[in-house]
Amino acid sequence: MxxxxxxxxxxxxxxxxxxxxxxxxxxxxxxxxxxxxxxxxxxxxxxxxxxxxxxxxxxxxxxxxxxxxxxxxxxxxxxxxxxxxxxxxxxxxxxxxxxxxxxxxxxxxxxxxxxxxxxxxxxxxxxxxxxxxxxxxxxxxxxxxxxxxxxxxxxxxxxxxxxxxxxxxxxxxxxxxxxxxxxxxxxxxxxxxxxxxxxxxxxxxxMTRDPPRITCNHREYMQIPHNMTPTTFIPYENHMVLRSFFFGPSRVAAIRGLVPPHLQHCSTFDLITACFWRCRTKALQIEAEEEVRMMVIVNARAKFNPPLPVGYYGNAFAYPAAVTTAGKLRENPFGYAVNLINKVKGEVTEEYMHSVADLMVNKGQYIPVTERSFMVSDLRYFGSRETDFGWGDAAYGGVAKGGLGPFPAVTFVVPFKNAKGEEGVVLPIWLPPEAMNRFTKELGTCVL
Missing domain, CATH: 3.30.559.10 (Chloramphenicol acetyltransferase-like domain)
Structure with missing residues (x-):
């Protein structure tokens, strides 16, 4: 060695x-x-x-x-x-x-x-x-x-x-x-x-179309100034802490109990994402009039007609943004956030994906809006835990840290079985230490 x-x-x-x-x-x-x-x-x-x-x-x-x-x-x-x-x-x-x-x-x-x-x-x-x-x-x-x-x-x-x-x-x-x-x-x-x-x-x-044409509203992106080095950032491990939170059947049921009958059809993903978004916004103490974004990663393979070929392994997702103010997110009933997330997922179409590609080329390099933004990716169906090299299912399989490159405000929904044998999901999240304490308290109020 x-x-x-x-x-x-x-x-x-x-x-x-x-x-x-x-x-x-x-x-x-x-x-x-x-x-x-x-x-x-x-x-x-x-x-x-x-x-x-x-x-x-x-x-x-x-x-x-x-x-x-x-x-x-x-x-x-x-x-x-x-x-x-x-x-x-x-x-x-x-x-x-x-x-x-x-x-x-x-x-x-x-x-x-x-x-x-x-x-x-x-x-x-x-x-x-x-x-x-x-x-x-x-x-x-x-x-x-x-x-x-x-x-x-x-x-x-x-x-x-x-x-x-x-x-x-x-x-x-x-x-x-x-x-x-x-x-x-x-x-x-x-x-x-x-x-x-x-x-x-x-x-x-x-690839971009000829000629490029931006036909959709892309509130998830901001253009990089010409004098900015886009890959320069301070590692968030230096000033933030990482914690994971487990959601089993009882916690999901508690959250579902907070939404009105007309939103009961919403997915577990919508519910947990809305809960995290509200609790995180409160924990960061964002001013009421400030805009906040919730970006949801959507797999677009089946949005194409015909669908992208089976076996296509390139990036084929978008992250449309639900936008509101911190005050509205905090003050409205929980169903308000759930509805915003449920609706924004439907924005992703074949035309939306082509519009994103055209945006990237037509006006220069863009990056996700990071200020007062949050992003969630659902990894429940990617089968990381079931990846069997001969040793059976993994005890844990998925992201190691949470966060995406220079963008720490990302969490992943990862399938997980806890020590009691309960099947559920775990979400790792980065926050400043004091905000993490407030987040934990807010989350406890939401799901207990």
Missing amino acids: ASSFSSSSSSLKFTVRRCEPQLVRPAIPTPHEVKLLSDIDDQEGLRFHLPMIQIYRKQTSMAKKDPVRVIRQALSQTLVFYYPFAGRLREGPRRKLMVDCTGEGAMFIEADADVTLDQFGDSLLPPFPCFHQLLYHVPGSQQITDTPLLLVQVTRLSCGGFILAFSFNHTMCDGDGLSQFMNTWAEMARGATKPSIAPVWRRELL
């Missing part, structure tokens, strides 16, 4: 010993070509690496199998079919991103930790102790261009379980596309020779 690190979070302390990072190339030669990303893919707000984590318990039937070897070999086989992930991003004129399919490979780290899953306690959810040791950021690995598109670390635990932590360049795929990639990776680990769903590139389907 090349190096050793000790870390602690609360009372938990453990040491991670890791090998030198290595490149994992496709198992056989793959096409060397250049592929353009779509105009949805390469928008400024997606130019970051998103960290994920999969936690697996010991399986007696797999006692003779080394998870590092199994997962590394399966990754090599997966990259044959998803060979753009083995390439490197380049930037062309007008900051257009493209993949140079060089076959150089993904970055892979083998590691061991002197800790058991039981020592993590009952709550295997964000924030994870010592995550920076469970996924070592190789110097330069967080750049957008000329660096591996996938960084992977597999850490064996002393109990026989293991943790798969990785980060991927978000310009390459969205949650649905990542789920497809992960399923193929797991299939290869279990002995498959080809994916059950063949990957489809077809990024031209989400």
Whole structure:
């Protein structure tokens, strides 16, 4: 082993010993070509690496199998079919991103930790102790261009379980596309020779039209001033805290009891999102007359006619914004927020997606409005927890930190089973320390 690190979070302390990072190339030669990303893919707000984590318990039937070897070999086989992930991003004129399919490979780290899953306690959810040791950021690995598109670390635990932590360049795929990639990776680990769903590139389907025409109201975006460096930001870990909140059947029922009969059809997602939005707005003590935004990530694959091809793994989502004032959000009944969220999801159509692509190209680079904004993404159906490399379902599978790149005001709805065996969802959220205390109290008032 090349190096050793000790870390602690609360009372938990453990040491991670890791090998030198290595490149994992496709198992056989793959096409060397250049592929353009779509105009949805390469928008400024997606130019970051998103960290994920999969936690697996010991399986007696797999006692003779080394998870590092199994997962590394399966990754090599997966990259044959998803060979753009083995390439490197380049930037062309007008900051257009493209993949140079060089076959150089993904970055892979083998590691061991002197800790058991039981020592993590009952709550295997964000924030994870010592995550920076469970996924070592190789110097330069967080750049957008000329660096591996996938960084992977597999850490064996002393109990026989293991943790798969990785980060991927978000310009390459969205949650649905990542789920497809992960399923193929797991299939290869279990002995498959080809994916059950063949990957489809077809990024031209989400390129700008000729001529571009912005036909929809995009309240979720703001234009970047010419003198601003869009990727410059202060890491929010420096001045905010991360906590996760579990919603089981009883809490969801309590929230549903707050809405009138005509909104009872609204989804669990609508209810939890509205609850978080109101509690967060109150906790941040935003002035009553200030505008606040709730941006909801909507998968647009089925919005097209015909739908995007099965196997399309590029970014194909939008995040339309419900807009109101902080005062109206706080003072109106809870159903007001639920209704705003339910309605805004319906704004996403095929025309809306083309309008977003045209906006990105026609007037320069845009990013999400971050001031007094909140964003929620539903990951319940992406199957991260069911990703089986041979060790069964993950004890936890999903986002590692919450937040999206330079935008901390994002939470994810992740499926989770708590220590009591209750099925529900968990939502990690970043807030300043004092606001987090107020948020926790507000949330308790809402769901108790």
